[in-house]
Each structure stands twice: as structure tokens, then as C-alpha cells.
Amino acid sequence: MTQNVLVTGGAGYIGSHACKKLRAAGYVPVTFDNLSTGWEDAVKFGPFERGDLLDRARLDEVFSKYQPITVMHFAAFSQVGESMKDPGKYWRNNVIGSLQLIEAAADAGCLNFVFSSTCATYGDQDNIVLNEDSVQLPINSYGASKRTIEDILANFEQSHSLKSVIFRYFNVAGCDPEGEVGEFHQPETHLIPLMLDAITEKRDALTIFGTDYDTPDGTCIRDYVHVCDLVDAHVLGLKWLENDKGSRVFNLGTGKGFSVREVLEQSRVVTNKQVPHVEGPRRAGDCTKLVSGSERAVTELGWLPERSNMKTMIEDAWNWHQTGHYEK
Ligand code: UDP
The missing domain is CATH 3.40.50.720 (NAD(P)-binding Rossmann-like Domain)
Structure with a gap:
């Protein structure tokens, strides 16, 4: 059936x-x-x-x-x-x-x-x-x-x-490594696709939303x-x-957090290009840090995250960014 x-x-x-x-x-x-x-x-x-x-x-x-x-x-x-x-x-x-x-x-x-x-x-x-x-x-x-x-x-x-x-x-x-589907928002507001757009001059420099958070480098941390x-x-x-x-x-989640500046740095490493960026004020509604372990999903569901490391996520997003798109 x-x-x-x-x-x-x-x-x-x-x-x-x-x-x-x-x-x-x-x-x-x-x-x-x-x-x-x-x-x-x-x-x-x-x-x-x-x-x-x-x-x-x-x-x-x-x-x-x-x-x-x-x-x-x-x-x-x-x-x-x-x-x-x-x-x-x-x-x-x-x-x-x-x-x-x-x-x-x-x-x-x-x-x-x-x-x-x-x-x-x-x-x-x-x-x-x-x-x-x-x-x-x-x-x-x-x-x-x-x-x-x-x-x-x-x-x-x-x-x-x-x-x-x-x-x-x-x-x-990240995105489907086979490139059949990907991330494509209009308008785009998410950090990684915006960074890749800034690198390829599809849009202006990325604005870092807040550099005065209580984190080691002052920017928000996400998992x-x-x-x-x-x-x-x-x-x-x-x-x-x-x-x-x-x-x-x-x-x-993965239990590991990355600050906005750390994601920027990983993008530079993966793409071999600097991410044009400026520092701006905080965005309303943003939390300082959101990080979670995944013990329950791993032990109870048998979840085995395989691609959730920052390098692979940016590589897959970068691949899609260069080749994939949708049309209305
Ligand atoms: N962020 C940023 N500049 C941008 C977009 C996002 O500094 O142009 C930051 C945002 O403040 C947050 C992190 O990047 O700390 C992830 O934001 P995103 O919008 O990708 O996801 P959210 O955490 O809001 O679900």
C-alpha cells in the first residue's frame, strides 16, 4: 500500500x-x-x-x-x-x-x-x-x-x-550534496547564504548584527x-x-556553537575569499547563544548526524550557490 x-x-x-x-x-x-x-x-x-x-x-x-x-x-x-x-x-x-x-x-x-x-x-x-x-x-x-x-x-x-x-x-x-534541491529564500535573511552572496557580490557587504554580546568575540552564537x-x-x-x-x-543541535565571526572565518577558508562585512547594531529578537546537545535524538531515535560540521555545511551551500536556483 x-x-x-x-x-x-x-x-x-x-x-x-x-x-x-x-x-x-x-x-x-x-x-x-x-x-x-x-x-x-x-x-x-x-x-x-x-x-x-x-x-x-x-x-x-x-x-x-x-x-x-x-x-x-x-x-x-x-x-x-x-x-x-x-x-x-x-x-x-x-x-x-x-x-x-x-x-x-x-x-x-x-x-x-x-x-x-x-x-x-x-x-x-x-x-x-x-x-x-x-x-x-x-x-x-x-x-x-x-x-x-x-x-x-x-x-x-x-x-x-x-x-x-x-x-x-x-x-x-547546508544543502543536498547532489544539488537537486537547495536553500533559496526571497528575500534572503539567513547568515550563510547572505555571506555567500556578499562574497560573490550578488549583494552588498554582510552586516554583523551586534558585536557587544556577552560572548568571547562579541557576536551571537548559534548551533x-x-x-x-x-x-x-x-x-x-x-x-x-x-x-x-x-x-x-x-x-x-550538535552541542557546538559558532559565533557569527567564526562562521565568517569558515566561509573564507572554504571559498578562499574574504567575506565583505560591516559591523552594525543588534537585531531585535536575537538571543545571545542558542546551543543544544542532541543526546535524546541520538539515544532514542538512533539519529546519526553525518554532515553537521561547519566546513561541510558551507561547502554544500557554496556548491548549491554556484550551480542551483529556482524560477517562479
Ligand atoms: N546574522 C548577522 N547578519 C545577517 C544575518 C544574520 O549577523 O545579515 C546573525 C544573526 O544575528 C544570528 C546569526 O547570524 O546571530 C544567525 O542568524 P539567522 O538569521 O541565519 O538565523 P536565526 O538564528 O535568526 O534563526
Whole structure:
């Protein structure tokens, strides 16, 4: 029997990599995406259903057509800076959209749900290495919106026996080493693609957002995970639910943090070119340090991150940057 997985946001950066991995694992990824930030060119591994999470009738139609065994929910707005300027956009799309999806899934009897949450739900916590039991005190609207969806999932477990695997991502980077899919945001706001753009003069110098943080070199520290490792964890999460292991939260980090300046330096090493940059003020909503171990994912899911070292992530991103693109 065909095993359909409904992948919201399957036309986006992480969702498209997940579709490739699902296909390789023998599932049929059905992409549900409104193309607000995704690319139809990135939907290569299964059917495409264009639709918006806020359109309940469209969701019902797609659930009825494909009868998915699991939902993987990637579709969301995810820019910290923007979420501070336009919180309504984040609460409407991320929270109300997710609620519509969760209700549609529950009503369709699709009770396995894999959810993309974020380290931004933890907030700023005195330079500690986080784990899944760390208190969640988000300091930006993006993190708050994701935290709320986690709560909704817990409520639907009580009411409808909906089981969820929640992944709290740290900073996702790199691309498919085979170059079939990659990272392409319009506008781009993420550090590594912006650096590569600055190196190739596709845009002006990179601005370092804040040099007065309480870190060794004054710039923010983040824990970077390769997108291929991240989506591997999602397939393990799906199998976890298939095996009736119950709802669980997993952090996906490496336990090692890199400051903005350290990422810049690694980019210089990989590309053999200086990253043009200037120093600027802090960006609203940024935490000083977000780093997590992945002990739980490793021991319980059997997750084996293989490409999550900074050199490989930048090499893969650089490769895609020079060869890959999508067209609207
Ligand atoms: N950053 C920066 N300049 C930029 C973009 C990002 O200094 O033009 C910093 C940002 O402040 C953060 C880190 O790079 O400390 C990673 O930011 P990104 O937006 O890639 O991911 P986020 O941590 O917001 O999810």
C-alpha cells in the first residue's frame, strides 16, 4: 500500500529536502504549499497540491484525496527579525494555520504529526547548553508562535489521541550534496547564504548584527545543523510514531556553537575569499547563544548526524550557490 505523507511547506528549503529523503525511504511525499515563500521547481519527489493552511476546505480535500498516514508540518514564516516587526503575520499564519491543519488532520483520522519547532522557543538563557527540559521563554514572536503550536498539539493529544514528534531545530544550514534541491529564500535573511552572496557580490557587504554580546568575540552564537541530517531525523520521527512510541520532543543541535565571526572565518577558508562585512547594531529578537546537545535524538531515535560540521555545511551551500536556483 502506498504510504502518503502530507508535507506542508514541501516547496520550501527544509520541506523539499524532507521530500527527497521520504521518497528515498519509500514514502510518497505529498507537498501542500501556497508558494508564498516556496518554489514549485523544488517539488520533485511527489505530487504537488497548492493550497493555504488557512483554507480549511482545501485541506479537507487534500486529506480525503491522499489519506496520508502522517503529517510533516514545515510550512511557517520563520524570520526572527520580521516576526518582531509584524507579529500578526506570524500569529495568523503559524498559529491559526497550524490549528486549521491539526483540526483537519484529527477530523481525517490522521493522528501522527511531525512538527518543526525551534530553539527560539527557549529564549535567552544565560549561556547554558539547552536540552528538551530547559524552560521555554521565547523572546520573539516567531518563537512564541511555535511554542503555542506545541501547546495546541498537547491539547489535541488529550482530546483526539493525536501523537506528535516535535523537533526543535537549531540553525539549519547546508544543502543536498547532489544539488537537486537547495536553500533559496526571497528575500534572503539567513547568515550563510547572505555571506555567500556578499562574497560573490550578488549583494552588498554582510552586516554583523551586534558585536557587544556577552560572548568571547562579541557576536551571537548559534548551533548549526545540516539540513540532510535534520530531515533524516524526521524520517526517524515518523517511524517512531508508526511504532506507537508516543509523543516526544527532540532537540536537533550538535552541542557546538559558532559565533557569527567564526562562521565568517569558515566561509573564507572554504571559498578562499574574504567575506565583505560591516559591523552594525543588534537585531531585535536575537538571543545571545542558542546551543543544544542532541543526546535524546541520538539515544532514542538512533539519529546519526553525518554532515553537521561547519566546513561541510558551507561547502554544500557554496556548491548549491554556484550551480542551483529556482524560477517562479
Ligand atoms: N546574522 C548577522 N547578519 C545577517 C544575518 C544574520 O549577523 O545579515 C546573525 C544573526 O544575528 C544570528 C546569526 O547570524 O546571530 C544567525 O542568524 P539567522 O538569521 O541565519 O538565523 P536565526 O538564528 O535568526 O534563526
